[in-house]
Amino acid sequence: MHADDLLPGDTPLRLIDQDGASHPDDRHRMPAADTLLEGYRRLVLARRLNDQADALVRQGRLAVYPSSHGQEACEIAAAMVLGEQDWLFPTYRDTVAVIARGVDPFEAFVLLRGDWHSGYDPNRHRVAPQATPLATQLLHAVGFAHAARLRGEDTVVLAMCGDGATSEGDFHEALNFAAVFHLPVVFLVQNNGYAISVPLSRQTAAPSLAHKGIGYGMRGRLVDGNDLAALLAVLGEAVEEAREGGGPTLVEAVTYRIKSHTNADDATRYRTSDEVEPWLARDPLLRLRAWLTAQGELAEGDDAEAHAQAERVAADLRTAVMADAEPHPEDLFAHVYATPTPQLREQAAQLAAELRAAEAGRPNTQEAAR
Incomplete structure (x- = not known):
């Protein structure tokens, strides 16, 4: 592959601007209108779930929530470009992508509730x-992709991370391994401007994070992370190239973290409202709605139904989380080892005996013997 094929463009690819106007591109086609209409419905739900999660945190029903408000186009596109047989490897901020992949919203929020390790079955x-x-x-993603190829499976892995992750050694190791072994992996970096309070300018001097791809011998692609159409085009192309044996791609989606890092963060300590304000006008939800409306693809009833459905899902989530x-107690031993050790079996039996004794209202015979 020629070096020029590896380099990203000078500016992020954009097919729909913040005013909802089309920007045709010679290489990337605008996705079909029905695809974008489905994407819009998912964006509406994503925004409502982000808002609902914020409220649940304030009510003490969620321990923490890293909001993806303003980044929902990246979340939805990541799920939409994958086939049923493909795998998604999300970060802590990608709850919306997890739900868009088909996970029940309550199951996706169990981890953030703090009462179980993970609420959904990864294999399912x-x-x-x-x-x-x-x-x-x-690293887990590239290992999984390597194993899947060794088994002869038709699997593409999409691995998500933020700009802060690109400063970690694991990022280098994963990309290098994926490129050397020519693995079917798409790396999606959501560059939202900050690694908690550290701006991108203090993390890298590269022209873009997508330019890092050439150093590993893989394609780098730069895309507007608030444009669902452009994201679907770029990520879709990367997934298909990986599936056809073309190897990995590094995609940088330029977006912005509208809310604080988490509810435990005070973003006003390191950025101003003047910095945030322009990004509000680049809202991925409003942008796509403007385009669909201008194209005559979004009827008033369709928009109302999308919001009504989002409200129903949010209400169901709220009810489940409030319970x-x-x-x-015996769940303590349920997911420690696939085959429990003798020590764990002994401890589990002791706990079971204590529970039975407590239910029967009599002292534990083992304790009495001591």
Whole structure:
């Protein structure tokens, strides 16, 4: 592959601007209108879930929530470009992508509720557990892709991370391994401007994060992360190239974190409202709605139904999260080892005996013997 084929464009690809106007591109086609209409419905739900999660945090029903408000186009596109057999490796901020992949919203929020490790079955949904440590999921993703290819499976892996993760050694190791072994992996970097409080300018001197791809011998692509149409075009192309044996691609989606890093963060300490304000006009939801309306693809009734459906999902989530968790003590031993060790079996038996004794209202015979 020639070096010129590896380099990204000088500016992020944009097919729909912030005013909803089309920007044709010689290489990337505008996705079909029905695809974008489905994407809009998902964006509406994504925004409502982000808002609902913020409210649940304030009510003490979620322990923490890293909002993807303003980044929802990246989340939705990541899920939409994957086939049923493909896998998604998300970060802690990608709950919306997890839900868009088919995971029940309550199951996706269980981890953030703080009462269980992960609420969904990764194998059923082909979504890896969300990861809090930066960039560790990238290593898992390339290992999974390598194993899938060794088994002869038609699997593409899409691994998500933020700009802060690109400063970690795991990022380098994952990209280098994927390129050397020519693996079917798409790396999606959501460049939202900050690694908590550290701006991108203090993380890299590269022209863009997408330019890092050439150093590993893989394609780098730069895209407007608030333009769902452009994201679907670029990520879709990268997924198909990976599936056809073309190897990995590094995609940088330029977006912005509208809310604080999490509810435990005060973003006003390191950025001003003047910096945030222009990004509000680049809202991915409003942008796509403007385009669909101008094209005559979004009827008033369709828009109302999308919001009504989002409200129903948010209400169901709210009801489920408000219910008190009832963990069973024996669950402590359920997911430690695939085959429990003798020590664990002994401890589990002791706990079971104590529970039975407590229910029967008599002392534990083992304790009495001591």
